[in-house]
Amino acid sequence: MPLTDSKIKHAKHRDKVYKLSDGGGLYIQIQALKGEHRKTSKHWRLAYRYARRQRTLALGEYPLITLVEAREKREQAKKLLEQGIDPALRLGKKARLEQETSKSENTFEAIARKWYNQERGAWSEGHATRVINSLEREAFPDLGPLPIHEITTANVLAIIRKIEARDTLEVSSRVLQRCRSVFAYAIDEEKIENNPAVGIGPKQLKKRKVQHRPALNRADLPEFLAKLEKYDGHLITKLALKLVLLTFVRISELRGALWNEFDTDNAIWRIPAERMKMGAAHIVPLSRQSLAVLGELRQLTGTRDLIFPGERTWKKPISENTMLYALYRMGYHKRATVHGFRATASTTLNENGFNSDAIERQLAHEERNKIRAAYNRAEYLEERKEIMQWWGDFLDGLATSSNVVSINSTNERGETWTI
Numbered sequence: 001m002p003l004t005d006s007k008i009k010h011a012k013h014r015d016k017v018y019k020l021s022d023g024g025g026l027y028i029q030i031q032a033l034k035g036e037h038r039k040t041s042k043h044w045r046l047a048y049r050y051a052r053r054q055r056t057l058a059l060g061e062y063p064l065i066t067l068v069e070a071r072e073k074r075e076q077a078k079k080l081l082e083q084g085i086d087p088a089l090r091l092g093k094k095a096r097l098e099q100e101t102s103k104s105e106n107t108f109e110a111i112a113r114k115w116y117n118q119e120r121g122a123w124s125e126g127h128a129t130r131v132i133n134s135l136e137r138e139a140f141p142d143l144g145p146l147p148i149h150e151i152t153t154a155n156v157l158a159i160i161r162k163i164e165a166r167d168t169l170e171v172s173s174r175v176l177q178r179c180r181s182v183f184a185y186a187i188d189e190e191k192i193e194n195n196p197a198v199g200i201g202p203k204q205l206k207k208r209k210v211q212h213r214p215a216l217n218r219a220d221l222p223e224f225l226a227k228l229e230k231y232d233g234h235l236i237t238k239l240a241l242k243l244v245l246l247t248f249v250r251i252s253e254l255r256g257a258l259w260n261e262f263d264t265d266n267a268i269w270r271i272p273a274e275r276m277k278m279g280a281a282h283i284v285p286l287s288r289q290s291l292a293v294l295g296e297l298r299q300l301t302g303t304r305d306l307i308f309p310g311e312r313t314w315k316k317p318i319s320e321n322t323m324l325y326a327l328y329r330m331g332y333h334k335r336a337t338v339h340g341f342r343a344t345a346s347t348t349l350n351e352n353g354f355n356s357d358a359i360e361r362q363l364a365h366e367e368r369n370k371i372r373a374a375y376n377r378a379e380y381l382e383e384r385k386e387i388m389q390w391w392g393d394f395l396d397g398l399a400t401s402s403n404v405v406s407i408n409s410t411n412e413r414g415e416t417w418t419i
Helices: 005-009 067-082 093-105 108-122 125-143 153-165 169-188 218-229 235-247 251-255 288-301 321-329 340-351 356-362 370-378 381-399
Strands: 018-023 026-032 040-050 053-062 268-271 282-285 408-410 416-418
Touching: 018 067, 026 067, 040 067, 053 067, 108 125, 108 169, 125 153, 125 169, 153 169, 218 235, 218 340, 218 381, 235 251, 235 288, 235 321, 235 381, 282 381, 288 381, 340 356, 340 381, 356 381
Parallel strands: none
Antiparallel strands: 018 026, 026 040, 040 053, 268 282, 408 416
16 A cells, blocks of 8 residues: 555654555665664665666655655656666765755855856955945845756845835845846856846836936036136145046046056046946046146145045045035035036037047946947047047137137027027
């Protein structure tokens, strides 16, 4: 008679080992463990013939291996025998240990750490720390133990929803991108065939309402440049505003600028990867106007490491608010921000027909397409040199009465004006 769970559970130990058969060579072997607290142990066995020899295969202990699972293994063994394969090679203890080892080596966390160790050499130390910390905090608790080939889009979306619930949308976006990269690495390593994170697009992600920072338009620039020229505050602050307007870099990139980053002979500013938002080194071609500002700054701070040291200590850069408060003093509270200079430059350059890809590269915006990103890092330098010099001349033309650059534009009411 076939076995039942009830019969197995109530089987008692005897003085000698005995068997309860389920048929087809499958049986459970019952024996008593020695010791003060005697306990019945029950182990599954499968008897079969291979290469004209009687063999026995250990399938595991009951109830860790259930009756249903033992029968499944019996059927697997029959199929293997029909193919001329010894079931011990696929179902035996050694095979199970190899499968467990393989399983542990192919979890999401194991694959993610291999990806991280491969990529970290190209990142700054700070960026590398942020990447692994975010995965350990956000992804590994839920995805980490799972075999990577079993992970679905729903699994990935579940961790993104947890992050969004904390209203940390920037974190959710970064974690999703890093998960995508881990799965892409797994595809390259032939661990999986499809990337489950690719199925999560912008429509599935929670979005924060964009609040654009105040920025000057082209019509505002002549007045602003005149006020900047008359600014009577700290000279280093005035020159910082001039240089950030001419180069339209991010304020953090300007504040932390070091003299050794500038190659004035070749008119190039090389910002290292560890100081860039996207973790990639950036080149800023310097116009004649930018070089002139640097010449003035050299006389003020040229003996220091920082170009824009703070007033209280020369070892730290000027604060984030130094230039913003200067704009307030000039009458631009809620009308302009330092970051807004980037939007002003981008709009003007695009409207004047410059290559939009070259403009985006000069703004150091992240290219989401990896192939285009690799291309853009290597190209457009000559165009960017032309852009930066045109921008410097354009601002000069607005600030002076001679060499004026004339631009016609139409506002929302259909009125045409000229600068």
